[in-house]
Amino acid sequence: MRRVVNIKSAMLILLIAIIALPLKNKAQQVNDPAIDAKVNALVKQMTLEEKVGQMAQVSIESLGKIRNGNFVFDQDTFKKAVIQYKIGSILNTPGLQNAQQWNNIIQEIQNAAKQTRLKIPVLYGLDDNHGVNYVAGATLFPQEIGQAATWNPELIYNAGVITAYESRAASVPWTYSPVLDLGTNPQWPRIWEDYGEDPYLSSRMGVAFVHGVQDPLGSKDKLVVSLKHYMGYSDPKSGHDRTDAWIPENYLREYHLPAFRACVDANARTVMVNSALINGIPTHINKHVLTDILKDELGFTGFTVSDWQDIENVYRRDHITKDIKGAIMLAINAGIDMSMIPYNYKEFCTDLIALVKEGKVSMSRINDAVTRILRVKEELKLFETPMTYLKDYPKFGSAEFEKASYNTAAESITLLKNSNNVLPLPKTARVLVTGPNANSMRTLNGGWTYTWQGERTDEYAQKYNTILEAVQNKFGPTNVLYERGVSYNTAGKYYEDSIVDMDAAVKAAANVDYILLCIGENNYTETPGNLNDLTLSHNQLLLAKAMIKTGKPVIFILNEGRPRIFNEVESAAAAVIDVYLPSNFGGDALADILTGDVNPSGKLPITYSRFTNALATYIHKPSEGDGNPQGGDFYPQYQFGFGLSYTSFEYSNLSVNKNVFSPGDTATIHVTVKNSGNRDGKEVVELFASDLVASLTPDVKRLRGFEKIDLKAGESKTVTFRLPMKDLAYVNSNNKTELEAGDFKLQVANLNASFSVNKTVIY
DSSP states (O other): OOOOSOOOHHHHHHTOSSOOOOOOSOOOOOOOHHHHHHHHHHHHHOOHHHHHHHTEEEEGGGSEEEETTEEEEOHHHHHIIIIISOOOEEESOSSOEEHHHHHHHHHHHHHHHTTSSSOOOOEEEEOOBTBSTTEETOOBOOOHHHHHHTTOHHHHHHHHHHHHHHHHHTTOOEEOOOBOOOOOOTTSTTGGGSSOSOHHHHHHHHHHHHHHHHSSTTOTTOOEEEEEEETTTTOOTTSSTTOOBOOOHHHIIIIIHHHHHHHHHTTOOEEEEOSSEETTEEGGGOHIIIIIIIIIISOOOSEEEOOTTHHHHHHHTTOOSSSHHHHHHHHHHHTOOBEEOOSOHHHHHHHHHHHHHTTSSOHHHHHHHHHHHHHHHHHTTTTTOOOOOGGGOTTTTOHHHHHHHHHHHHHHOEEEEEGGGOOSOOTTOOEEEESTTTTOHHHHHOSSBSBSSOTTHHHHTTTSOOHHHHHHHHHOGGGEEEEOEEEEOSSSOTTOEEEEOHHHHHHHHTTOSEEEEEEEOOOOOSGGGOOSOOBOOHHHHHHHHHHHHTTSOEEEEEEOSSOOBOHHHHTTOSEEEEOOSOGGGHHHHHHHHHTTSSOOOOOOSSOBOSBTTBOOOSSOOGGGSTTOTTTOOOOOSBOTTOOBOSSOEEEEEEEESOSEEOTTOEEEEEEEEEEOSSSOEEEEEEEEEEESSOSSOOOSOEEEEEEEEEEOTTOEEEEEEEEEGGGGOEEOTTSOEEEOSEEEEEEETTEEEEEEEOOOEEO
16 A cells, blocks of 8 residues: 555456356354444435545545644645545554654544534554554564564464554554465565465464454454455566456465455454456456455455555556546445545545446445445444543553564574574674665665655664664674675665775674675565566675675675575575564564574575576475476575574474375374474474375465474474364365365475375365
C-alpha cells in the first residue's frame, strides 16, 4: 500500500482467466448474533449517502497539515469529509507523531463523527508493519522476513500483542498487517515484508500474529488486522511491484491461498486486496477471487479494503474502463467493500450513488458491504469506546517491550557460514567495521519506519545503536576501527552508492584481527524498490575484494531485504551472517552473536540464490532440480531452512507410527535431537514430506511441520509431529484438493522414513 506524505462491464467478468468452479467444504466465520442484530437495525436506518460514506476511506494528509510539529485539520475540508460526506475511515500518517498527538488527532475525528445523524465512529488504520512504526516512541520489531527467520511463532505472537497494545495507546484500532504474500520471487521489492517462501511457515507465523493482535476481539488493548495483499501479489512475472502475475488457479490455491485461509480461520476481520493483476485481470475487479473464494468458500464475514488508489488504477493504469466510474462499478460488484480512495472521495461517493440509482450496483451489494464494515466497528466496540488514551497504557515503549524486540532480532539473525569456527570472536579482538550498512539505522530498519520509505530513520532512531555503535560497546571503542569504504548516496536512487576512501579501509585493516564487512541494501519499499539486477552493487563487491586481499578474516554481515547475489566473493568470506532488517535492536543482537553471548538460531525462510538467472525456490518440480539431466539445476547459495549454530545437533530415531495410512488418519512422527556440542543452543526441527508419484507432478519436497527447541549442552529431546494425511493433498488441475494413494517420504535433517496412503480421495 503506498503512503505518500510530503509525499465491458459484465462481459469483462466472463473473461476473467481464473475459472469459477463449484465450491466444496465451505467454511464460515462465526458472527455474534447480538452484534448482527444491532448492525442490521442500523443499516435499515441509513440513507444511501450514509452507506456510501461508510465505504469511503481517505488519507489524512488531504485533510490538513503539520504546523509546529502538530497535525492541524483544515476545518472546512475536514468537516466536509467527516460530517457532510460521512466517510467511514481515515488512514495514514501525516508525519511522525507521538502517541499523545495521535490521541488528539483521533479525538477530533471522533468528535466530528458524533455530529453526524447516526454518530457512527470513524475507523482509523495504520500500517503497523513491524510494530507501530508511525508512532514516535513505539517498539519496532524486525521486519517480517526476520520474524520468519526465528521460526518461533511465540515471538511473533508476542510482537502482535505489543503492536496492538501500543497502537491502542495511540487510539488507532486497525492495522494493515500481517503481510501474507508468499516470497516466491526475490526480485520483488516487498519480499522482506512477508514471512518467506513457504505456505506452511507463512501460515503458522501469520496465525500467531493474528491471535496476538486480535484476541480477544473487542478488548481495549486489541486491534483488528488486515491480511494483505490478497492474493498472488508477490510473484509478478516482471519482478516489479504492482505488475501482472501469471498464476493458474490451482497454483494460487496450492501456494498463495493457504496463509490467507489459515488466518481467516483464525478470525481475521479485514482483508486488503492485491494491488496488481493476476493473469491480466486487476484483482480489485476479480469477483471469483474476492467473492467466490474469499467470502463464499472461506466464509469470510469481515470486510475487504482496496489498496492505495487501486480502484482508480483499474481505469488509469490497466485501461479496463473508460472512466473511474466504470472502475468503481466493477470493483464494488466484484466484492470490494471499502475503497482506499485516498483523496478524491467526493468523486467516489458521487459516482457510487449514481451507479446504485442507475441499477448498475445493487442496493443489496451496498448493504452487504456496509453491514460488513459496521460489523467490524461493533466488534471493536467503537460505538461504546471510540477512543483509547495513552495514559491507560503505561507499558508503551517500555523496557519490557524493547526486550521482546531484542529477543526477536537475536533469534532471527542467521549464521550462514563459519569457516574454521572463526566465530564467535574473542571480546579482546581488534576489529575493523566497514561498509555502507555499518553505521546506519535506516538500513537496519528498512522501509515503513517512521516514514513510508524510512528515509528519516537515522534522525528518529538516534537513541539506538547502529552495528558500529553496538560493536564499539561490545569490544570497547579502542578495539574498533571504522572506515566507510562505500556509502549510499544521499540523493538519487536508493541503490546508488559511491566509493569513500577505500584505501583508508585497506590501511586500517593492517591494524586489526578481523574485518566486519557490513553490506547489503539501503532502505526502500514498493515501486521505489524495483531493481533490475539482484547482484550486490559493484562498489560493494570491490570493497569486499579489497578487504579479502588484506589477508585478514573477513566476516560478511548481510543487512538486506532481498537476497542480493554475492557468489563471486562468498567463497573467500571467513563467515557470513544474515541479519535481514532487524530494526532498532538489531545492532545489539548482532554484537552479542559475534561474541558468543547469544548462540545464533535463525534459519533462512527463503532460498538464497547463487546466480541472478537461477531464482527457483526450494518448492519446485523434479524437472527444475538436479534429478533432471536434460536441464534441471537447483544450486542455491544457501538452502531454505538453513542456518548454523555455535553448537552441533545430532538427529536419530526417526519413526512413524504406521506403514500404511487411510486418508482420514494422522501420522505420529518422532525424532530425537541431541545437542552434541559444548554450548547451549536452540535448534529448529524441520519436517519435510515428498509425494513420490502423483497425477500432477509433485514438488520435490514440502515443509509439513517444525518446532524450535532449546537444548542444554549434552541434552536430548524427542520431538513429536502429528501429520494429518489431508495435509499431504495437492490441488489438482480441476482445482480440487486431492490425496492420492501411493508412497510418501519424510525427511528430518539427514534422516528419512517412508509410508504409504491406501486410498485416493478428493476433498
